Amino acid sequence: MISVLFVCLGNICRSPMAEAVFRHQVKERGLEDRIAADSAGTGDWHLGKPPHEGTRALLDRLGISYEGIRARLVRPADFESYDYIVCMDSANERDVRRLFGCRSSERAQVLKFMDLLPEKKTADVPDPYYTGNFEEVYELVDEGCGRLLERICSERLNESRV
Incomplete structure (x- = not known):
């Protein structure tokens, strides 16, 4: 099973949205028995809580399960x-790399989410907890998750878009 972990600050807005969208895309491709997703945060303010109401409202409207x-x-x-640890912004990536220290892993590939969308003008996925713009985040997440899924299919499953 190939596994992906999305990481943001509080794990209630961006990373759970990415987890839900990615799981939805994986399911649409019929790959849920081969690819799994999860999310986590670098801060402990919201432990055990469901996604932010703005994330839930957007996902509900789109019919995407969380x-x-x-x-x-x-x-x-x-x-x-x-296998893939995908950080939603530069600070999250720095914190994750610090947590993991200098250890090397034959398994984990740490990357920044926006590296999947190099043509975009932003380095980080904006945090809708502060901006309130869940639509903007969804558009980036949807496109980036699609690219990540293609990358995984190409690198790990030797498949291309169906």
């Missing part, structure tokens, strides 16, 4: 448990 998603902290063991 069932079972609850905020949790990223932990050192995640480095050995996930």
Whole structure:
């Protein structure tokens, strides 16, 4: 099973949205038995809580399930448990790399989400907890998750778009 962990600050807006959207795209491709997704945060303010109401409202409107998603902290063991650790902004990436230290892993590939969308003018996925713009975040997340899924299919499953 190929596993992806999306990471943001509080794990209630961006990373759970990415987890839900990615799971939805994986399911649409019929790959849910081969690819799994999760999300976590670098801060502990919202542990155990469901996604932010703005994220839930947007996902509900689009018919994308967020069932079972609850905020949790990223932990050192995640480095050995996930194939892709996708950070929603530069600060999250820095925190994740600091948490994992200098250890190398044959498994985990840490990347910044916006590196999947190099043509975009922003380095980080904006945090809608502060901006309130969940639509903008969804558009980036939807496109970036699609690119990540294509990358995984190409690199790990030797498949291309169906």
